[in-house]
Structures are given as structure tokens and as C-alpha cells.
Amino acid sequence: MRTKNSILFTLITSFFLIFIVSIWKILATLQGLNIQSFNLQIIFIFGLLISFANLRIGSKIKIFYKSIIFSLIFVICDGYIIQKLPLWYNIGIFIILYFFVNKINKYSFKDLKEQHSTQVIFFDFLTLFGILFFSFVILFPFYMMLITSFKTQIALLVNPLDFSINFSQDFKDLFKSYFVIFKSYKFGQYILTSTIVSVGTVIITLIFAIPAAYAIARLNFFGKTFMSTSILIIYMFPAIVLVIPLYTIFSQLGLRNSIEGLLIVYTATTLPVAIYMLQGYFKSIPKELEEAAILDKLSWFGIITKIIIPLSIPAISSVALYVFMIAWNEFLFSLMFLDNPNSFTLSRAIQYLSGDAETPRQYLMAGSVIVTLPVLFIFVYFEKYLVSGLTAGSVKG
Amino acid sequence: MKDTLANTEKKTAYILTLPAVTLVFAIILFPIFANVWISFKEVELKDIRIPEPRAKKIVKSISKDPSKIKILYKLRNSSLLQEIRDVSFQDKFPKNFEIEKLDPRCDYQKYTLKCKFGNWPAKYRENFQIVFGTNDGSNIDKKVLKSTKPKLNGSSDNILLNTNFTLKNFKKVLFDNEFVDLLLTTFYYTFFGTLGSIIFGILTAQMVNQKFYGRTFMRSVLLFPYVAPVVALAYTWELLLDPNSGTLNSLLINYQVIETPINLLGQKYININILGFDFKLRLALTTVIMFEIWRYFPLAFLFILARLQAIPKELYEAADVDGASPFQKFFNITLPQITAVISILFMIRFIWNFNKFEDVFLLTGGASGTRTLPINVYQQGFAISDIGMGSAVSMVIVVLLLLFMFFYFKLLGKRVDEN
Structure with missing residues (x-):
């Protein structure tokens, strides 16, 4: 033995x-x-x-x-x-x-x-x-x-195995790819578009989701159970099925190549999960607080803004971060709806860059670093919130 | 009194949910119905553009007379297929402008030129010309004229709204020679992607569930592939696997594992010899599945870890007293405790992998034997620009998904009954 x-x-x-x-x-x-x-x-x-x-x-x-x-x-x-x-x-x-x-x-x-x-x-x-x-x-x-993203075209071709970075070179040479994509490929503008779209989606989603989640969590009305069960079923519905009809409708309404169009689609696709996550949290808030508020003759608007929102900051921030991440990473709809380089989001811009076979790959990687860094930073910094969002949202991806 | 209170509560509830419900209905439910509608139609990408009347304004000065100007409108019907009816035209001019010769179709009042052009057939073109002069003899500023743009309106048929239906799209999709291959590819991709991500999820969750230095850091790192943008990851992998100067191939050649580079994303089959048996492996598909597993096992990890942490420690302590080995503990305690999570995960991942478009699209674009159903939706709809066909393929996806969910729940229901 x-x-x-x-x-x-x-x-x-x-x-x-x-x-x-x-x-x-x-x-x-x-x-x-x-x-x-x-x-x-x-x-x-x-x-x-x-x-x-x-x-x-x-x-x-x-x-x-x-x-x-x-x-x-x-x-x-x-x-x-x-x-x-x-x-x-x-x-x-x-x-x-x-x-x-x-x-x-x-x-x-x-x-x-x-x-x-x-x-x-x-x-x-x-x-x-x-x-x-x-x-x-x-x-x-x-x-x-x-x-x-820090290498040069020649260095990459001569020895693909050399990952060492020469730090003694000029700061400008080191970050050359970044300078180029900002100057020649308008990445500054794409960052701005992506930020506007993502932050906008978060704000609109919250404005729509908080009242709806409150109603589902607290109020009695006809169709409530139907609504709360259909939320997740809707969320499971494949985005690829929505693409063609939305493309035709948006083409006819002139919403393609516009930030508004993207905002509408992103909000609608993230709403179900946002409502689902929020209503679960709202249910855990003790009812007595609201009953006191009703005695004080607060309207529903007052109840939501003065009681529910302050008490559910953690849940709201986790929804916000999660929605931000989805909107920032989203690719399918931005591929379908945007074909004018002036209205690209970051993801779409990188895909567009790669479409040109002559684009040096270090530019592509610099773009990738730019689109990845904010998400990873947010993730590491707010990990606690995001992980609870991921587990509750669970199905995205 | 009670009744009215209940009524106000109802009213409030409807007001609160209305915006969200409307939006979800308009953007998610309505398009699904629209998809059914389109799938029975013969529509191409070019048909969905509504024909527009267009005018290009060109300002020309007349020689030696700065107080007169000629304006040329190049009018055309943007559509090559459809007629536009009742085209109306409108353009504004500065206040001292007078028209020299008025076209009979037009009317000039309050410094606004209004015209009615009637019906424009498909491909219609016309050069429409007017000469203006100023009533006070002052010089004309061309820039002012160029800054205003004419407005045109007209009505036309919308091919999407008529009621000509056909079964052609579905016939083409279902009786296509490649349909079986398409289904198989999708199934391989979905099934092995799901299975792999769950297996890796179990392994990593089991690993992180133990105590070691840097455990929280490890947990964040494991989630990186899941939270990072797919575009960045796909291009990084493409670069990593590139046959000419990719890191992986260079490494393998450097260590003399292989002699010639392997095109992992561009080669459909590779011959593999195991124990004297030759068989063909679908290489590009396998690589894409690997990416899929790499990107989505973190979700399985997260779920299973949460479940593992909820297993009561007494179970393991009791097993220790009985002298159970680690393998026995895993198979007899851990695995039964996580089967419920695994079956939910399997369903979720299966559905999402079945619909997955971006990953394959970015890595191979559907080439070299990686064409799945969602990729086919895109290729039919946008590459071949047959919108009707694309819709029909996506209907196939929906039907297959519904079938899967039906059988899944039936099976699951049975198992719950048995227990």
C-alpha cells in the first residue's frame, strides 16, 4: 500500500x-x-x-x-x-x-x-x-x-512569438496604434456614441422598469400573473428572429443609422430582465413603510421616488450595471442597423475596421483594448453588484 | 368604498406598466408576428425601401446678368421598380424673387414654389428648370439659394402590406440540399457548446469552492470571458489562431509539435488517426465550439458555485465519518445536489447557443462548415438579400426552439413526478 x-x-x-x-x-x-x-x-x-x-x-x-x-x-x-x-x-x-x-x-x-x-x-x-x-x-x-496593440506591423510579422515590449522607445511610438485609431478612424466619436447609447439605455430602462416592477410586486390587477410569467419567456426569445422584421420596420421609418433606433431596441430587449430583477427586490421591502406613506396621502409617484428608490439602491445599481454591460457589448443589432460610419458604436466600428483586409492588426487590437477596458474595469470595481446581476439575469448571452 | 379603492389600484397599475408593456410589445412581440407575415412573402432587400421622389438642386448664374439666375432641379424616382403617385414639390425663395416663366404644373405664391407633378413611373427622371430675377435688380447670393432644400412628397404601394402570400420560402428552406447539414451543424454547435461549458463550469466551480490564496481574484478572472465584448474576444482569437503568423501555430511549430501551420478557423475537415482508425473531424466547427465553451462556461461556473456554497457542510462531515473518498463524496453528495441547476443551465444555454449569431459570424462568417441556422438567417436576408427567405429560416428556428422546450419540459415534468 x-x-x-x-x-x-x-x-x-x-x-x-x-x-x-x-x-x-x-x-x-x-x-x-x-x-x-x-x-x-x-x-x-x-x-x-x-x-x-x-x-x-x-x-x-x-x-x-x-x-x-x-x-x-x-x-x-x-x-x-x-x-x-x-x-x-x-x-x-x-x-x-x-x-x-x-x-x-x-x-x-x-x-x-x-x-x-x-x-x-x-x-x-x-x-x-x-x-x-x-x-x-x-x-x-x-x-x-x-x-x-503596442507592437508594430513589421515586428509582428518578423517574429510572431516576440511578445516583449520595448519600453525604452518614445511614448508616442509605444502608443502609436492608439493615436492612429483616434486620429484616422474617429474612435473618439465611437466611444462617445457607445457611451451615449449605453448610458441612455440604462436611464430609459430604469425609468420604464421601476414603475412596472413596482406594480407587479405590489399592486393587484388583472393580468398580473400573466405579465410576471411572460417576462422571462419574452426574454428567452431569440434576438436573431427580431432582426429581419425590425430591420424592415426601421428602414421604412427611417430609424436605421440613428442612435434613437438603437436606444429603443436595447431598452426593449433589456426591459424584461430589468423588471424581473427589480420586482424580486421590491417584494423584499417591508410593506409597512408604504402603508404609512399611503396614510400620509403620498401618491404612487411619491411612494416610488421617496420610499422604493432610496431603499433599493443596491438592486437598482446592479440592474444599471448589468444593462450598461449588455448595451456596451451588444453587437448583433448594431451590425444590422448601422451602416453609416458616422453613427457606429465601438463594437460595430471594430468589426468595420476588420472588414478591410489591409487594416493592421495592431489597430484592431488597440480598438479591442479600448472596448474591453471599460467593461473589465466596471466589472472588477463593482463585482459584487454585477455578479448578483449576472446570476439574476442569468440568461443573457 | 372598497371597490373604488381596488379600482384606483388597478388604474395605477395599468398606468405604471403601460410604458414598459407598450415598448416590449412594439419591439419584441410585434416583430415576431411581422416575421411570420414576411416569411410568407416574396420580399427582397431592395423592395423594402419605400420609393422616394428626389430632387437635386443646381444653381446656375446667367452670363453677365447678376440679378438673374437659373435653377435646375434634377428630379427622379428613387425606386427602379415602383411608381410614385401624386408627387408634390415645394421650395422657398428670398423675398425679392420673381419668377420669369411659370411651368403650368406649378404655382408661385408668397415666395414659395409649389408644383404638382402627378404620377412618376419607376426609374422616372426629369430636368426641371426655372429662371428667377430679383424685382429690385439687386445681385443674387447663390449661397442663400443653395442652403434651402426642396421638399417632395408622394405616395406609393408598400410591398409588405399587400396580401400576396406564397409558400415558396418554406419550400426553398426545407427542401434545400444543405438543410440537413445546416441542422446538424447547428445541433453539434449547440449541443457540444452547452455540454462543454457545463463540464468546465462544474470543474471550475468545484475548484473555486475550495479555500486557497487568491480565491476571489480567481473568481473574477474566471468571469472575464463572459463580461468582455464579443467583438474584441473574437478578433483576439482569430489573431491567436491565424495560420500565417498566429501565436498558437508559431508556438506549435517552434516546439516541433507540427510541421506546417493548421488553419484552425478556415479548414473544414482534418484527418485524425487514433489507434489506427482514421476519421474526419470538423476542424473549424470544433474551434468555434471551443470558443463558445471558453466564453460561456463562466455562466455555468457562477450558477454551480452558488449552488455548491449552499450545500450543507454536515453532509460532507457525515461522509468523512463514514470514511468516504473524495470521488465518492463528489459523485454521491455534490453531483445529486447540483443536478437541478445543471438541468436549468442546460436548457438556458441550449436555447441561447441555438440562437447564437455573433460568435460564429465574427470568427468564420459561417465559412468552412460552420454555417448554423442563425448565420443562415443573416446570409439569406442580407448577403443574398432575400428578406422573405431569411424570415422563413428564423421561423424554422422558432419552431425548433418551441419543440425543444416542449419536450424538455415534458421530460423534466416526468422526472419530477417520478421523484
Whole structure:
């Protein structure tokens, strides 16, 4: 049992070591280092040796010294003798090994005797693997987007693997793509249009949704249950089905290529979910407050503005952020309704840019960074509100 | 007294909900009916433009006489197909203007020229010319004349409003050779996209549900693909997967995994040999599904994580006492607790993936075997500019979705009964 578990343990840890070192090697390659091979076998053998030695030594030597000794041996063998790579790369390998030895140090021969110990170890390392893997897979495209926007056309073609940025160059050269898209492609105007459309959608949606949500949450009227159930069904309705009829109607009314047209469509498509989210929150507000207000002869307008809105700021802000995000990211309707470059939103402008095969890709990426940054900033900053919006809204996308 | 109170409450409720209901009706429900209507018609993109009477105003000075001016209106019917009836024309002039020769169709009063041109057939063109002079002999400022624009009105038939219906569109859609392929592609895309995003959602939720350093940060990062704009992400992926100078291909070549670059988004099939069996994988479709999974697993993650955090800890403690292994705990405690969420997620994601347009459109434009039904709506309606066909395809989408929802709820209802 002990031998089997020890073998499994050393195998799992070695594979994990291969994985982290490989990620580091990929990142190093992207900084312009010439690494042609992962040397998987060597790392694997080292992994086996280190984790076995670690089990053998146990706590006879302090972790600190142990980690440093193992890391140094690995770095000297792998990094220096075999590949002759720069110092920063080896420091990275050293830190990874230090981290690795610290991780495997938690497990001793004694733990391996316990029931299900291999499964526990497997899950522990799977979690670690998952964290690194998903961070890499998710963040890499964003990283690439950002880096590409700082590169030049020639640099991109000569060595697509060189992700290093030359910070010593002029500020103007570094941000050249951004200057170009603002000057030659009117991105300033597109940002303005997108902002007006998104903020406008938020305001109009709230103005329409708050009274309706209040009525559904509080008042008794014929058709109330029908209305509250149909809200979500309407929301599930595919946007692609609306596109052709709306296109024909808007063409005939002259609403295409206008901000008003977009505002109307965005408001209508976000209203159901806004009402749904708000009415749920309004129901949780104690009724007694309103009853007191009715005795004070406040009208419904007074009740909504003086009692309901101040009490539901968190819900309203989460709806507002969520609606803003939908409107800012929206692409389908802006593709269909806008064909005049003067009325483009940011998303539509980037798609239009890409339609021209000669547009350098760093401009495209600079545009992408510009359209992504506000959303990510809002998301990180107001995460608490937005996550509750996402879970309640849940179905958009 | 009670009755009137209930009545005022009703009235208030209707007033409060009216704006929202009207808007949703006008922009969502009405177009759905309009879609049914259009799908039975032979309409092309060019037909939906209402024919307009147009006039281009050209101001010409008459030689050596600055107090006289010639104005030429180039009149035309904007439509190549339809007639415009009862065209009326109106243009304003400065107060000292006098007309030299009046066209019999026109009338000049209060410095306004009004004309009635009658009916204009399709493609109609006319050069309409008038000469003006000033009554006080003063010079004419051309800029003032150019700044006012003539107003034209006319009525015409609207092809959308007549009652000629046809089944042609549906026949074309359903009996098209590629229809089965279209359905299969859509199904693969929807099903595997949904399945993949749910599997990754379970994995990541399970992962984040454990305690580790940087957990909240990890949770935000996992949601990035879901909140970022699709346009930016699609073009980044396109750049990443580009066969000529894309990062992924360059990396793979650099590490000698492959010898020639693979066009992940532009190649329909790839031959794969597993254990001696050759089979064809739909490469571009697989890549698009990968993007789909990458972008939408965060939603599954969010849902499942919320559910995981609500599972009572006692269950796991009891399992520990019984000596259950981590695998046993996952399959016997966690999985049964999250099946309800998963089945809801499956439905939501299935419906949305089925309708997904932007992702495929931006990545491949529907080329190399990635044409799904929503892409077909766009291609029929706007690339081939057959609006009627596009509507018919979107009707197919609606019907399939309704069928799916019907069976889904039937199945779900049965399972609830059994329990």
C-alpha cells in the first residue's frame, strides 16, 4: 500500500511539475527566448527524483534549506548546463521549484498510509493544476490583445512569438496604434456614441422598469400573473428572429443609422430582465413603510421616488450595471442597423475596421483594448453588484 | 368604498406598466408576428425601401446678368421598380424673387414654389428648370439659394402590406440540399457548446469552492470571458489562431509539435488517426465550439458555485465519518445536489447557443462548415438579400426552439413526478 501510494504520489507531482515548468517555458519563449523543446523527459525524471527524495528526507532538514537545495540543483542542471538561458528565466525556474517543493512537503510517508490518500493528493494537485490552467487559458488572449496593440506591423510579422515590449522607445511610438485609431478612424466619436447609447439605455430602462416592477410586486390587477410569467419567456426569445422584421420596420421609418433606433431596441430587449430583477427586490421591502406613506396621502409617484428608490439602491445599481454591460457589448443589432460610419458604436466600428483586409492588426487590437477596458474595469470595481446581476439575469448571452 | 379603492389600484397599475408593456410589445412581440407575415412573402432587400421622389438642386448664374439666375432641379424616382403617385414639390425663395416663366404644373405664391407633378413611373427622371430675377435688380447670393432644400412628397404601394402570400420560402428552406447539414451543424454547435461549458463550469466551480490564496481574484478572472465584448474576444482569437503568423501555430511549430501551420478557423475537415482508425473531424466547427465553451462556461461556473456554497457542510462531515473518498463524496453528495441547476443551465444555454449569431459570424462568417441556422438567417436576408427567405429560416428556428422546450419540459415534468 505504502509503495503503491508513494509511486502514485511521485507520478502525480512530476506531471504537475512538467505542467508548471512548461507554462513558464511558453511565457519565456514569448519574451523572445529561443527555447525549442520542453525537455519533458528531463523534467519528469527530476520531478520523480525530487519528490522521492523529499519523501525520504522528510523533516530531517528544514523545509527552507531543503527547498533551496532542490531548486538550485534543478536550476543548475536544467537551466544553466542544458540550455544556457538568461538569469531572469532561471530565477523564474527557481521560484517555481521553491513553490513546488513547498507544496509536496505537506505530504509525508505517514500521510500516504492513510485511507484515500492518493485520491486526496490527486484532487489537491488537480485543483492547483486547474487554477494555473484556467488562469493561463483565460488571461492569455487578454494578454495577447494588450501586447499586440503596442507592437508594430513589421515586428509582428518578423517574429510572431516576440511578445516583449520595448519600453525604452518614445511614448508616442509605444502608443502609436492608439493615436492612429483616434486620429484616422474617429474612435473618439465611437466611444462617445457607445457611451451615449449605453448610458441612455440604462436611464430609459430604469425609468420604464421601476414603475412596472413596482406594480407587479405590489399592486393587484388583472393580468398580473400573466405579465410576471411572460417576462422571462419574452426574454428567452431569440434576438436573431427580431432582426429581419425590425430591420424592415426601421428602414421604412427611417430609424436605421440613428442612435434613437438603437436606444429603443436595447431598452426593449433589456426591459424584461430589468423588471424581473427589480420586482424580486421590491417584494423584499417591508410593506409597512408604504402603508404609512399611503396614510400620509403620498401618491404612487411619491411612494416610488421617496420610499422604493432610496431603499433599493443596491438592486437598482446592479440592474444599471448589468444593462450598461449588455448595451456596451451588444453587437448583433448594431451590425444590422448601422451602416453609416458616422453613427457606429465601438463594437460595430471594430468589426468595420476588420472588414478591410489591409487594416493592421495592431489597430484592431488597440480598438479591442479600448472596448474591453471599460467593461473589465466596471466589472472588477463593482463585482459584487454585477455578479448578483449576472446570476439574476442569468440568461443573457 | 372598497371597490373604488381596488379600482384606483388597478388604474395605477395599468398606468405604471403601460410604458414598459407598450415598448416590449412594439419591439419584441410585434416583430415576431411581422416575421411570420414576411416569411410568407416574396420580399427582397431592395423592395423594402419605400420609393422616394428626389430632387437635386443646381444653381446656375446667367452670363453677365447678376440679378438673374437659373435653377435646375434634377428630379427622379428613387425606386427602379415602383411608381410614385401624386408627387408634390415645394421650395422657398428670398423675398425679392420673381419668377420669369411659370411651368403650368406649378404655382408661385408668397415666395414659395409649389408644383404638382402627378404620377412618376419607376426609374422616372426629369430636368426641371426655372429662371428667377430679383424685382429690385439687386445681385443674387447663390449661397442663400443653395442652403434651402426642396421638399417632395408622394405616395406609393408598400410591398409588405399587400396580401400576396406564397409558400415558396418554406419550400426553398426545407427542401434545400444543405438543410440537413445546416441542422446538424447547428445541433453539434449547440449541443457540444452547452455540454462543454457545463463540464468546465462544474470543474471550475468545484475548484473555486475550495479555500486557497487568491480565491476571489480567481473568481473574477474566471468571469472575464463572459463580461468582455464579443467583438474584441473574437478578433483576439482569430489573431491567436491565424495560420500565417498566429501565436498558437508559431508556438506549435517552434516546439516541433507540427510541421506546417493548421488553419484552425478556415479548414473544414482534418484527418485524425487514433489507434489506427482514421476519421474526419470538423476542424473549424470544433474551434468555434471551443470558443463558445471558453466564453460561456463562466455562466455555468457562477450558477454551480452558488449552488455548491449552499450545500450543507454536515453532509460532507457525515461522509468523512463514514470514511468516504473524495470521488465518492463528489459523485454521491455534490453531483445529486447540483443536478437541478445543471438541468436549468442546460436548457438556458441550449436555447441561447441555438440562437447564437455573433460568435460564429465574427470568427468564420459561417465559412468552412460552420454555417448554423442563425448565420443562415443573416446570409439569406442580407448577403443574398432575400428578406422573405431569411424570415422563413428564423421561423424554422422558432419552431425548433418551441419543440425543444416542449419536450424538455415534458421530460423534466416526468422526472419530477417520478421523484
